Amino acid sequence: MTETLEVGGLVFEVRRSVRRKTLGLTVDRGGELVVHAPAKADAVELARWTNRKLLWVHRKLALKEEAVPKLQAPEYVSGEAFCYLGRRFGLKVVEKQERPLHFDGNRFMLRRDARPAEEHFRRWYVETGTDWIRRRVERLSSRAASNPPRIEVRDLGFRWGSCGKNDILYFNWKVLQLPVRLVDYIILHELVHLREGHHGPEFWKALGRAVPDWQKRKDALARKAKDYLVFGLMV
Numbered sequence: 001m002t003e004t005l006e007v008g009g010l011v012f013e014v015r016r017s018v019r020r021k022t023l024g025l026t027v028d029r030g031g032e033l034v035v036h037a038p039a040k041a042d043a044v045e046l047a048r049w050t051n052r053k054l055l056w057v058h059r060k061l062a063l064k065e066e067a068v069p070k071l072q073a074p075e076y077v078s079g080e081a082f083c084y085l086g087r088r089f090g091l092k093v094v095e096k097q098e099r100p101l102h103f104d105g106n107r108f109m110l111r112r113d114a115r116p117a118e119e120h121f122r123r124w125y126v127e128t129g130t131d132w133i134r135r136r137v138e139r140l141s142s143r144a145a146s147n148p149p150r151i152e153v154r155d156l157g158f159r160w161g162s163c164g165k166n167d168i169l170y171f172n173w174k175v176l177q178l179p180v181r182l183v184d185y186i187i188l189h190e191l192v193h194l195r196e197g198h199h200g201p202e203f204w205k206a207l208g209r210a211v212p213d214w215q216k217r218k219d220a221l222a223r224k225a226k227d228y229l230v231f232g233l234m235v
């Protein structure tokens with residue numbers, strides 16, 4: 001069992017080792033806090049020592065927060081990045097160009113007078129992504145034991161996808177920013193809804209057969225929602 005220590009509202013994992021003579025503290029890449037201690041270190045002394053390090057820990061955690069790129073209401077300036085299927089592409093603002101927004105395979109070129117450009121980006125994602133999602137749905141249908149349905153890509157506000165009447169599946173154009181494995185989760189979730197139109201135990205069981213690690217993907221999606229669903233929204 002893992003030994004933990006709670007100090008100043010933070011939880012630390014305690015790793016004891018017979019080889020260790022002194023106390024040490026690390027902040028892992030994911031933000032996990034670990035106290036390294038000699039095998040026989042006294043718990044009270046451990047807590048007291050950790051308490052003295054709190055300021056340093058908070059500073060470290062704050063730096064990590066800043067390092068995480070956050071996608072929020074774009075400003076449409078050169079150097080900004082936009083995601084397509086999990087890959088980041090830079091934006092360059094140009095003075096002259098026939099189309100307001102152009103993607104050359106490596107970066108987006110936006111004409112200066114076309115800003116703010118939410119509408120141009122939305123159109124680009126819908127045009128570029130509809131075909132991609134359609135092909136992906138066809139490929140994944142058999143995994144969900146569903147027939148390939150009709151699909152439509154449009155703005156769905158704060159929802160990733162929905163299952164409409166007459167077996168039409170709707171996908172938010174914003175899903176096209178996500179990595180493929182998360183788009184797959186959204187697609188398979190909706191495909192399973194064609195047979196199980198609810199979120200009851202039968203639905204999750206069927207989803208588990210189609211995506212064994214669905215829980216992981218669902219959690220990852222929830223973490224990303226706030227960064228990707230606000231696209232173009234002035235917040």
Ligand SMILES: [Zn+2]
Pocket residue numbers: 189193198199
């Ligand atoms: Zn659902």
